Amino acid sequence: MMKEWLSMIHEEAKEQCARLGQQTEQLLLWLSRYGADPSGGVTRLLYSESWLEAQQALAERMKQTGLTVSFDRSGNVYGRLEGLNPKAPAIVTGSHIDTVTQGGRYDGAYGIAAALLSLEYILEHHGRPERSIEIVSMCEEEGSRFPKAYWGSGSITGALGLQDVAGLRDADGIRFEDAMQAAGFGRPEQKDPVRSDIAAFIELHVEQGIVLEKEGLSVGIVDAIAGQRRFTFEVNGEANHAGTTPMLLRRDALAGAVDMMQWLRASALKYGAPLVATVGRLELVPNTSNVIPGQVTFTVDVRHDQADVLDRFCTAMLEQFERIAAAQELGLQHSLWMDAAPAPMTSSLSSLTESICQQYGIPYRHMVSGAGHDAQMFQRVCPTAMIFVPSHRGISHSPLEYTSLEDLGTGVFVLSRLLYDLGYSAGSTDAMKGMIR
Amino acid sequence: MMKEWLSMIHEEAKEQCARLGQQTEQLLLWLSRYGADPSGGVTRLLYSESWLEAQQALAERMKQTGLTVSFDRSGNVYGRLEGLNPKAPAIVTGSHIDTVTQGGRYDGAYGIAAALLSLEYILEHHGRPERSIEIVSMCEEEGSRFPKAYWGSGSITGALGLQDVAGLRDADGIRFEDAMQAAGFGRPEQKDPVRSDIAAFIELHVEQGIVLEKEGLSVGIVDAIAGQRRFTFEVNGEANHAGTTPMLLRRDALAGAVDMMQWLRASALKYGAPLVATVGRLELVPNTSNVIPGQVTFTVDVRHDQADVLDRFCTAMLEQFERIAAAQELGLQHSLWMDAAPAPMTSSLSSLTESICQQYGIPYRHMVSGAGHDAQMFQRVCPTAMIFVPSHRGISHSPLEYTSLEDLGTGVFVLSRLLYDLGYSAGSTDAMKGMIR
Numbered sequence: 001m002m003k004e005w006l007s008m009i010h011e012e013a014k015e016q017c018a019r020l021g022q023q024t025e026q027l028l029l030w031l032s033r034y035g036a037d038p039s040g041g042v043t044r045l046l047y048s049e050s051w052l053e054a055q056q057a058l059a060e061r062m063k064q065t066g067l068t069v070s071f072d073r074s075g076n077v078y079g080r081l082e083g084l085n086p087k088a089p090a091i092v093t094g095s096h097i098d099t100v101t102q103g104g105r106y107d108g109a110y111g112i113a114a115a116l117l118s119l120e121y122i123l124e125h126h127g128r129p130e131r132s133i134e135i136v137s138m139c140e141e142e143g144s145r146f147p148k149a150y151w152g153s154g155s156i157t158g159a160l161g162l163q164d165v166a167g168l169r170d171a172d173g174i175r176f177e178d179a180m181q182a183a184g185f186g187r188p189e190q191k192d193p194v195r196s197d198i199a200a201f202i203e204l205h206v207e208q209g210i211v212l213e214k215e216g217l218s219v220g221i222v223d224a225i226a227g228q229r230r231f232t233f234e235v236n237g238e239a240n241h242a243g244t245t246p247m248l249l250r251r252d253a254l255a256g257a258v259d260m261m262q263w264l265r266a267s268a269l270k271y272g273a274p275l276v277a278t279v280g281r282l283e284l285v286p287n288t289s290n291v292i293p294g295q296v297t298f299t300v301d302v303r304h305d306q307a308d309v310l311d312r313f314c315t316a317m318l319e320q321f322e323r324i325a326a327a328q329e330l331g332l333q334h335s336l337w338m339d340a341a342p343a344p345m346t347s348s349l350s351s352l353t354e355s356i357c358q359q360y361g362i363p364y365r366h367m368v369s370g371a372g373h374d375a376q377m378f379q380r381v382c383p384t385a386m387i388f389v390p391s392h393r394g395i396s397h398s399p400l401e402y403t404s405l406e407d408l409g410t411g412v413f414v415l416s417r418l419l420y421d422l423g424y425s426a427g428s429t430d431a432m433k434g435m436i437r
Numbered sequence: 438m439m440k441e442w443l444s445m446i447h448e449e450a451k452e453q454c455a456r457l458g459q460q461t462e463q464l465l466l467w468l469s470r471y472g473a474d475p476s477g478g479v480t481r482l483l484y485s486e487s488w489l490e491a492q493q494a495l496a497e498r499m500k501q502t503g504l505t506v507s508f509d510r511s512g513n514v515y516g517r518l519e520g521l522n523p524k525a526p527a528i529v530t531g532s533h534i535d536t537v538t539q540g541g542r543y544d545g546a547y548g549i550a551a552a553l554l555s556l557e558y559i560l561e562h563h564g565r566p567e568r569s570i571e572i573v574s575m576c577e578e579e580g581s582r583f584p585k586a587y588w589g590s591g592s593i594t595g596a597l598g599l600q601d602v603a604g605l606r607d608a609d610g611i612r613f614e615d616a617m618q619a620a621g622f623g624r625p626e627q628k629d630p631v632r633s634d635i636a637a638f639i640e641l642h643v644e645q646g647i648v649l650e651k652e653g654l655s656v657g658i659v660d661a662i663a664g665q666r667r668f669t670f671e672v673n674g675e676a677n678h679a680g681t682t683p684m685l686l687r688r689d690a691l692a693g694a695v696d697m698m699q700w701l702r703a704s705a706l707k708y709g710a711p712l713v714a715t716v717g718r719l720e721l722v723p724n725t726s727n728v729i730p731g732q733v734t735f736t737v738d739v740r741h742d743q744a745d746v747l748d749r750f751c752t753a754m755l756e757q758f759e760r761i762a763a764a765q766e767l768g769l770q771h772s773l774w775m776d777a778a779p780a781p782m783t784s785s786l787s788s789l790t791e792s793i794c795q796q797y798g799i800p801y802r803h804m805v806s807g808a809g810h811d812a813q814m815f816q817r818v819c820p821t822a823m824i825f826v827p828s829h830r831g832i833s834h835s836p837l838e839y840t841s842l843e844d845l846g847t848g849v850f851v852l853s854r855l856l857y858d859l860g861y862s863a864g865s866t867d868a869m870k871g872m873i874r
Contacts, residue, residue: 209681226680230726240831242715242738243663243807244646247705254716258698265692268684278679279691280726282719289667289717289736299726301679370680394677 010361013413020117020416021409027113028408031057032105041102041399042109045145045170047075047183054097058112058137065120067135073190074155075139075183081119083132083423089199090132091422093118093415096141096152096374103142104401106206110389110408112137114204118416122423129423131199141374145170145179153377155193162186200349201378202385202418204411206403208371210394218410219364220388221353224305225376226274226368227342229314231300233260233321236331239286239294254284254293256330260321264300267320271313274368275304305342305368343376349385349418356417362410387414447798450850457554457853458846464550465845468494469542478539478836479546482582482607484512484620491534495549495574502557504572510627511592512576512620518556520569520860526636528859530555530852531573533589533811537581541838543643547826547845549574551641555853559860566860568636578811582607582616590814592630599623637786637859638815639822641848643840645808647831655847656801657825658790661742662813663711663805664779666751668737670697670758673768676723676731691721691730693767697758701737704757708750711805712741742779742805780813786822786855793854799847824851 034054035044044051055077059069062079071077080090095111115135122129138152146168154160168176180186207213212220237251261279268277278301285295300317304310318334325332350366357364367388369375375386389411392402471494472487474480481488492514496506499516508514517527532548552572559566575589583605591597605613617623644650649657674690698716705714715738722732737754741747755771762769787803794801804825806812812823826848829839 207681208678209683210677210686211681211683214686228680240647241645241808241833242717243665243713243740243809244644244648245713245807245831246646246648246710247702247713248710249647249651252702252715254698254719255702258695258702261691261695262699265684265689265695273683273685276680276682276684278689278727278729280679280721280728280730281724282691282721283724284717284719287718287720290715290738291717292715293717301727303680370682371678372680394682396678 006361009359013360013362017406017409017413019409020121020412021405021407023117024110024113024408024412025405027117028105028109031109031113035099037102039102042099042105043101043103044097044099045101046098046140046151047179047185048145051098052183055137055139058097061116062135065116067119070191072155072193073185073187074151074193075180075185076152076156076193077137078134079116080132080134081123081129084128084130086132088131089197090134091200091202091419092134092136092198093202093204093419094136094138095203095205096138098140098142098144100142100144100397102399103397104399106401106403107208107396108141110206110403110411111204114412114415117412118419121412121416122420126420126424130425131423133419133423138374146176149372150374150377153374156195157377157381158194159377159380196381198378198382200383200385200422201375202349202387202415203373203375204387204389204415205373206396206401207388207391208394208396209391211367212388212390213392213394215365217363217365218389218407219357219362219414220367221350221357221364222345222369222375222386222388223347223350223366224345224368225343225373225379225386226303226305226370227307227310228301228303228338228340228372229310229336230338232335232337233298233300234333235296235325237294238292240292242290242292245292250292251329252292253296253330256325256328257282257296257298259324261298263320263324264317267313267316271309274370275302275309275313276370277302277313303370305344307342310342340372340376343379345375345379345386346383349383352421353385353387353414353418356414356421360413362414385418387411443798446796450797450799454843454846454850456846457558457849458842458844460554461547461550461845461849462842464554465542465546468546468550472536474539476539479536479542480538480540481534481536482538483535483577483588484616484622485582488535489620492574492576495534498553499572502553502560504556507628508622509592509630510622510624511589511630512617512622513589513593513630514574515571516553517569517571518560518566521565521567523569525568526634527569527571528637528639528856529571529573529635530639530641530856531575532640532642533575533578535577535579535581537579537834539836540834541836543838543840544645544833545578547643547840547848548641551849551852554849555856558849558853559857563857563861567862568860570856570860575811583613586809587811587814590811593632594814594818595631596814596817633818635815635819637820637822638812639786639824639852639855640810640812641824641826641852642810643833643838644825644828645831645833646828648804649802649825649827650829650831652802654800654802655826655844656794656799656851657804658787658794658801659782659806659812659823659825660787660803661782661805662780662810662816662823663740663742663807664744664747665738665740665775665777665809666747666773667775669772669774670735670737671770672733672762674731675729677729679727679729682729687729688766689729690733690767693762693765694719694733694735696761698735700757700761701754704750704753708746711807712739712746712750713807714739714750740807742781744779747779777809780816782812782816782823783820786820789858790822790824790851790855793851793858797850799851822855824848
């Protein structure tokens with residue numbers, strides 16, 4: 001009997017997921033027209049014309065849903081569903097509206113679309129919530145126009161301010177503050193972006209990886225956003241004639257770099273998931289077929305969700321690289337140019353999400369997000385949750401980005417249940433109520 | 438007594454070497470003015486203005502020495518010292534007049550200067566030889582203007598003809614035949630370059646490597662010019678997000694290339710000198726710090742003086758690279774785009790050179806030339822010898838190219854002795870006379 005009942009719940013959930021999936025795809029296709037790139041994909045760069053059109057179109061859509069719409073000074077736009085208890089801190093859900101150049105239609109946009117559809121869903125099925133719920137379309141996350149990422153969530157959480165962006169220029173030499181002004185933002189009379197009244201932030205996002213698809217799962221519950229460190233190494237040897245220089249008399253910078261890179265991969269494999277280490281960029285000087293490379297420059301990108309593991313790995317890496325360089329009489333220099341701390345997600349929210357998946361028979365797993373997200377900014381100031389849906393073949397930052405309708409809908413379904421549990425007095429447990437005061 | 442006598446011979450030789458060294462340096466400085474590059478070094482490209490001036494200046498200098506001067510249709514210039522037996526095949530010595538862009542003043546020019554000074558030396562000390570001796574300033578060897586090397590020696594030995602160069606264009610789009618005509622060559626009435634009347638060819642050259650200097654030697658007797666093969670390999674994996682793709686789910690083209698390159702170096706070291714193997718050029722796609730490399734292209738340059746060793750090494754390399762690619766599920770393509778056979782030098786001439794070094798206490802060694810030279814073309818048609826003098830720090834193809842005056846002079850001294858042994862009835866042994874009919 002229990003089994004049949006469970007089966008029925010699961011079947012019903014599946015139907016709703018399918019329906020929500022259809023709606024989500026429609027919304028994403030609609031949104032993708034803003035910034036549709038003639039060369040393929042979507043290009044919506046911060047403060048550009050298509051960016052502004054997209055934000056305005058979303059604002060209009062939110063109004064149609066009956067939400068109270070507001071922009072802040074940075075260009076983030078909110079749609080607020082006022083709760084029965086309006087003074088209580090609000091639950092906020094959403095993602096970023098900007099894209100990389102020729103990106104897909106899911107990265108960022110899915111979190112916004114899902115927020116909107118979840119809110120409409122619970123409004124329709126459960127009426128007004130006790131706690132206010134807001135959807136947010138954040139102005140910028142990718143750093144694809146100006147060399148500064150997370151401007152949207154950074155503004156909201158107080159991590160970034162005007163002093164961090166003033167003077168930055170895009171590829172055409174346009175200054176950040178001028179672009180902001182030209183788009184109609186950055187005015188003193190506009191609402192200050194910083195908020196200290198957020199009860200919880202929830203972000204739905206496509207995985208941008210291949211794990212969920214490979215394992216046949218529908219939902220990834222993000223336990224932490226990995227910390228990442230990026231280094232550049234410069235190995236110096238001596239360029240020489242490839243024909244006349246005996247092997248034993250060489251100071252081949254590439255030979256040294258090869259040993260370093262082999263160690264790096266072996267060590268990362270030994271540490272095991274979720275540690276990842278990548279050499280993505282490498283250049284030789286003089287890069288000529290009959291000349292021994294005198295100099296090699298390469299980058300290392302290391303990620304893990306625990307800071308002490310990152311420390312241990314990177315310390316061992318630097319020691320080992322020095323040892324290899326010394327053994328081959330090569331010079332070695334390095335610089336650490338990116339160092340983002342791991343951002344653990346709130347475990348009680350992860351648990352709640354897990355319960356929901358179990359309740360409705362949705363195949364899920366816990367995982368670490370290898371990519372950075374707005375959630376890592378919110379995590380510093382309020383309880384935060386991040387939920388992934390699968391990415392087909394892990395493709396992202398590409399017009400080929402894709403998530404099945406069923407998976408899109410499942411994410412929206414889970415989000416709506418989560419908002420229900422957190423926002424409605426009948427929904428949330430006392431523990432939950434206690435958690436977000 | 439023997440020791441004192443030897444000591445005396447050695448001392449005298451040293452004095453002569455020093456004197457000849459001074460003269461050589463003067464001649465090289467004089468020659469380096471033709472094509473002196475404002476950015477540094479010497480740039481004398483085939484059929485250019487400075488190239489023509491240099492050949493004409495040399496022709497004039499040869500005339501002053503009393504040599505019979507002639508140009509052939511390709512632009513090679515000879516200075517002939519007629520022997521007492523003018524019908525016998527001549528001994529030819531010299532090198533190439535052209536340079537790479539911003540090269541040094543020794544590469545090629547030294548062989549020509551040494552030939553001239555050696556000839557003047559033996560003319561002065563021994564009078565007219567029995568056999569005719571010619572110095573040659575060959576028009577082209579480097580392939581630095583048009584994509585064809587060894588045009589001078591190739592023309593002389595019949596390995597290259599007009600059909601091999603017609604239509605070739607330089608970086609400015611000028612055709613080979615037009616440049617040749619504009620410089621005054623390529624005319625039907627001019628002397629055909631092909632010669633079948635050469636008794637022996639001897640080339641003096643700077644080592645362009647670091648072996649002689651490292652070992653404190655003055656002369657390198659070249660036993661063979663190494664054969665060389667150059668490959669391009671293309672490794673194909675899958676570009677993916679560096680953060681979100683677990684190590685075990687990657688198809689990292691660079692990881693495969695790293696294993697291949699490590700094997701290559703280990704194998705070359707195992708084979709031992711004179712085998713050399715070099716990865717000089719490497720490129721990643723997309724070459725971005727946070728993207729796993731989806732494609733790597735790299736070149737391999739392998740050299741050895743024995744064709745069967747080259748075969749074995751390259752066969753093993755191709756097998757091993759395929760194995761590595763298969764193990765990591767990577768695609769692998771390759772092309773062989775240069776395949777020059779080894780060119781053994783004539784051992785009787787090497788032995789004669791060795792005797793001369795021993796006689797005068799000149800520190801020497803036998804060695805393989807890792808770089809290609811005009812001698813490899815002559816080796817196909819007549820007895821050939823090549824002699825190296827040290828290159829400071831192995832530097833070549835650079836304004837920093839340098840050989841000490843003492844070493845320059847020692848080379849000229851040895852060459853003059855060799856010409857004496859081969860060209861004068863009192864000089865050469867019966868075995869030598871028998872060798873070059």
